[in-house]
Amino acid sequence: MFQKTLYARPQHRSFRAALAGLMRNPLVTNKKSRLGLIILLPILALAAIAPILPIQAPLETNLFASLEKPSIFHPFGTDKMGRDIFSRTLAGIKVSLIVGLSVAAIALGMGLLLGTLAGFFGGLIDRVVMTVVDIFLAFPSLLLAIGLVAILGTGLIPVILAISLADVPRFIRLQRSLVLSLRTRAFIDAARTVQASQFWMVTRHIVPNTLAPMLVAASIAAANAILIEASLSFLGLGIMPPEPSLGNVIRDGQLYLEHAWWISTLPGVVILLIAVSLHFLSDGVRELLDPRSRK
């Protein structure tokens, strides 16, 4: 009885208690990541509930409502074919997020794998991997992505692959440098003296200690991937219309810049907000993970 009152948690936490718990989450208590979440979450929520919002479908045209100014019915206005820019923007956000997350995941995975191999084992693997990395780093990122899209073709999957390929070398290099600095630390020597296997050292000692900086890099890579996808689509090399993406909606509006400013400008503000929020989030995560910068 006594034990129970001490340790048992209430079966049903009230909503208020749950909220209070959430408010104590480090991501919420940290100023920067909180600001990031405050910007990002409403955008995500809007994109998620877009199908049930009372707005025109992203591909639906209405020639009677061509190039209409922003209003209550069309918060971002309409384009030449009378498509609702707001609803196309929300659909574009979904594409952006898919690209951002996929690129971050691919770059993180490949970076962890090849960077650890190169850094931990050294020798021939290291030389081969780093030579290839150096060659890839010789291309400015957007230009490499443009070249790859020219080969792979347009569409969602080629775009994700092209941006990832441009990002992977950076992650390999980061992971390798992290592994190299960890390899000489005392706890690795300690593991070696108790005859830990290499697999054990890599999975239990090396990789967990590199995860924090790699995750921070991944969240910045996600923001950059979103910007690059938008640029590719804007150049007509990414997601192809009529499928909406933030980049090609802005491209659509370029012709009507003078008469319908809202088509190109408003979706751009959304890209900017997403990129800014991801940067705040990664700044916050960096502070949370790095004990030195904690106040």
Place this chain on the structure above:
Amino acid sequence: MIDYSLKKLVQLVITTFGVVTLVFFTLRLIPGDAASAMAGDTLSGDALEALREQMGLNEPLFRQYLDYLSSLARFDLGETITTRIPISELLLKAVPITMTIAVSTIVLTVLIAIPLGTLAAFMAHKGRKTLDNFLTGTAMILDLMPSFWTALVFLLLFSLTLGWFPASGMVSWDDPWALMQRIALPVLVLSVTQVATMARITRTSVLEILSEDYVRTARSMGWSELRVLFRHALKNAALPIVTVIGLSFGNLLNGTVIVEFIFTVPGVGNLLITGINSRDYQMVQTLIVFYALLFVTINFATDLVYRSLDPRVKF
């Protein structure tokens, strides 16, 4: 210094070779082959075969590779697929325009960013946080604005609404004044992003130096704040700033493609987009290699400048 330069030069040659090889073999990976990709649905049977023959695609792969290397060494870059103009001729016309944009951007960026960054650092050092926060916040937002969006907003604002800059017209070195007017807006757009990056780096490095012991010593000797700033802070901050100029050159090249496309400036970036849209793989191959080599060379130069600026590095 000579030893180091030679070592770096060898590295440069190896990377160059790697770039050329990588681009060559990647383009041969296109499903089908370059000829059918290029022709699309327009050619078939004998005509397609003739195109293959003409592009040398029927030769063994390794032979094609050697041919490509030898023609590169002779600066024979091939012809465009539709209009049969030598690509080297197009490049010679486009490169000066792109380089004018790039160099003007760097100059403008340095002129704005370094005073701004120094000011922010100085304010932060004096504990006047508001101005510093404002400057760093603005820099971050400017840095993250997608350049094509900034370009459109500027076009709308300065060109279409205010009419300060012409939105169309000739761009060539034959008429420098018209050229300047036309590239002013592209340069401005590119500078916005570059200024943000460089001001941030300047701020960080100047701030670091302002808390060094020798700065305190200089102050205690009665040096004025300005003299401290110029003689100590800026001189020592020059190193990271040079590095950033070199490193951000890649971003700058990315940016030139986009602004050239939007402002219809006939530079290298516009050639690239045209090449991709007309499926001219010879041209795409040449231009991507060109960009990579330019980028690698700039990095090489940055490295050497860095080394020669830093008296601590002994050779």
